[in-house]
Amino acid sequence: EADIYQTPRYLVIGTGKKITLECSQTMGHDKMYWYQQDPGMELHLIHYSYGVNSTEKGDLSSESTVSRIRTEHFPLTLESARPSHTSQYLCASSEYVRGSQETQYFGPGTRLLVL
Amino acid sequence: SQQGEEDPQALSIQEGENATMNCSYKTSINNLQWYRQNSGRGLVHLILIRSNEREKHSGRLRVTLDTSKKSSSLLITASRAADTASYFCATAVKGYQKVTFGIGTKLQVIP
Secondary structure, eight states: OOSEEEEOSEEEEOTTOOEEEEEEESSOOSEEEEEEEOTTSOEEEEEEESSTTOOEEOSSOOSOEEOOSBTTBOOEEESSOOGGGOEEEEEEEEOOOTTOOOOOEEOOOEEEEEO | OOSEEEEOSEEEEETTSOEEEEEEESSOEEEEEEEEEOTTSOEEEEEEEETTOOEEEETTEEEEEETTTTEEEEEEOSOOGGGOEEEEEEEEETTOSSEEEOOOEEEEEEO
């Protein structure tokens, strides 16, 4: 089991609410990622980070935002949740090796349902 | 279109049989990774094969990489019911600091 944690595991929330999905890892990894995955579908990268104070947008446009104030912590925030945000959100981390992409370690995911 | 595409999209076999799934990609890669995802869970890394490698083994898993055909295969030998999961390939494209996941192959192993 990888040392990467996500909370909550499940969240049902009403439209317009602000939510924060937590992700933390204890492996000291510099790179962290957020993916969005609909049931039975591929993963879409929505945010990633090279390290503290670094955040980048991924391949899929997302209304969410992220922050990286500490190495181990990479929370994702939705200011105003909508039903279209209903999905599974997966957090991952990896070592940072220049010019390479190393093994990613995934958390268990957060299943979000916006009513 | 996807950088990495798995084939078949779904596979159902009897316990004890071998399962083979394939991944094709479009551009030059640094490495290719295979992951497993049990229903409703995160992904678990299985094997990473670098562009200068042709074959790797890990337990009952065998991965091959053919860079001339831009394809990889994952073989699971002597399958078990616990192997039931979705399997994803992820390609690490040269010059990019992220990997791209395919749509996955859903494997069902029937006891």
